[in-house]
Amino acid sequence: MIETLGLRKQFGAKTAVDGLNLVIPQGRVTGLLGLNGAGKTTTIKILATLLRQTSGTVRIGGLDPVKQPHAVRRRINLIAGGERMVYARLTGRENLWYFGQLYDIPGKVLRPRIEELLELVGLTEAAGTRVEQYSRGMTQRLSIARGLINDPDYLLLDEPTLGLDAPIARDLRKVVAELARHGKGVLLTSHYLAEVEQLCEHVYVIGDGRHLAEGTPAQLMAQTGCHRTVRVTVSGLTPEVEAAALAFDPAVRIISQDVREGGVVELSRPGDVAGALTMAIVGAGGTLSGLEIAEPSLEDAILALNDRRAVAMTAGAGRQVAR
Numbered sequence: 268m269i270e271t272l273g274l275r276k277q278f279g280a281k282t283a284v285d286g287l288n289l290v291i292p293q294g295r296v297t298g299l300l301g302l303n304g305a306g307k308t309t310t311i312k313i314l315a316t317l318l319r320q321t322s323g324t325v326r327i328g329g330l331d332p333v334k335q336p337h338a339v340r341r342r343i344n345l346i347a348g349g350e351r352m353v354y355a356r357l358t359g360r361e362n363l364w365y366f367g368q369l370y371d372i373p374g375k376v377l378r379p380r381i382e383e384l385l386e387l388v389g390l391t392e393a394a395g396t397r398v399e400q401y402s403r404g405m406t407q408r409l410s411i412a413r414g415l416i417n418d419p420d421y422l423l424l425d426e427p428t429l430g431l432d433a434p435i436a437r438d439l440r441k442v443v444a445e446l447a448r449h450g451k452g453v454l455l456t457s458h459y460l461a462e463v464e465q466l467c468e469h470v471y472v473i474g475d476g477r478h479l480a481e482g483t484p485a486q487l488m489a490q491t492g493c494h495r496t497v498r499v500t501v502s503g504l505t506p507e508v509e510a511a512a513l514a515f516d517p518a519v520r521i522i523s524q525d526v527r528e529g530g531v532v533e534l535s536r537p538g539d540v541a542g543a544l545t546m547a548i549v550g551a552g553g554t555l556s557g558l559e560i561a562e563p564s565l566e567d568a569i570l571a572l573n574d575r576r577a578v579a580m581t582a583g584a585g586r587q588v589a590r
């Protein structure tokens with residue numbers, strides 16, 4: 268696993284990262300979220316050995332990036348969505364060969380690995396085409412393959428789907444989920460919070476370089492009072508069905524009840540209650556004619572966490588003045 272303890276990074280008077288304790292295990296996608304300037308990229312750069320921390324410790328599979336940077340670089344890789352990290356004049360396959368050479372991977376290991384990676388990111392057919400002729404999505408997929416060329420245990424993804432069209436981003440997310448299933452440890456930062464919610468089992472939220480909260484996306488939304496609203500339309504909402512819905516959760520609201528059009532049963536709760544609520548309704552003899560789920564926004568949760576921090580700081584400052 269990757270582990271940081273009391274990680275701090277100072278740029279002159281500016282503290283970009285301020286005492287972060289992170290754990291990024293293999294086999295899952297861990298999210299790192301925060302508003303602009305929160306310290307995400309700085310943290311990732313430290314883990315990637317591109318920056319040295321001011322204080323605190325980092326261990327990557329037990330290795331110290333400051334003392335053993337070469338060994339660490341063999342076990343990690345970084346993909347930053349905003350940067351072009353492949354060569355336009357080379358073909359996809361040539362790019363992967365070039366980056367493989369940088370890692371001193373022997374040809375007989377590298378050749379089949381390149382073909383596997385091209386297959387994984389769906390570029391086998393375009394492997395012999397120069398990257399300048401690739402679409403943005405293809406280039407990004409090639410960047411993912413490049414990030415895997417050294418078969419890293421950990422992949423650091425900084426905004427990997429930045430600027431990509433929705434279907435391409437969706438394909439990339441599938442690749443990322445697949446990588447975690449195959450045992451890679453992935454650290455992901457993204458402004459697309461639906462992506463984080465979909466991929467990350469554990470999320471750290473930071474603000475001004477400091478830890479604000481952590482947990483599953485659902486736990487974070489619950490902590491900040493964000494709810495998911497489930498609206499089930501039931502044709503012929505009988506008193507039995509209504510009673511079953513209310514017995515399922517007293518917070519259930521019966522919005523409308525019309526014998527012909529049916530009734531709407533609504534429940535706002537943190538977490539996913541849609542399946543259990545519909546089962547309770549069907550179990551009582553109700554027939555579903557519609558299901559709508561209004562997702563809470565992880566963005567709201569992050570903003571709320573930042574607001575709380577701002578309020579706490581103001582209160583702290585107030586106390587200091589009062590003393």
Ligand SMILES: Nc1ncnc2c1ncn2[C@@H]1O[C@H](COP(=O)(O)OP(=O)(O)OP(=O)(O)O)[C@@H](O)[C@H]1O
Nearest residue numbers: 278281282283301302303304305306307308309310
């Ligand atoms: N090389 C540097 N010199 C001075 N300050 C820096 C440097 N790099 C980052 N910072 C500052 O450190 C803070 C954290 O920056 P960082 O890029 O890590 O944030 P971020 O969370 O990745 O933001 P974004 O979402 O905008 O990419 C910011 O205030 C930034 O201005």
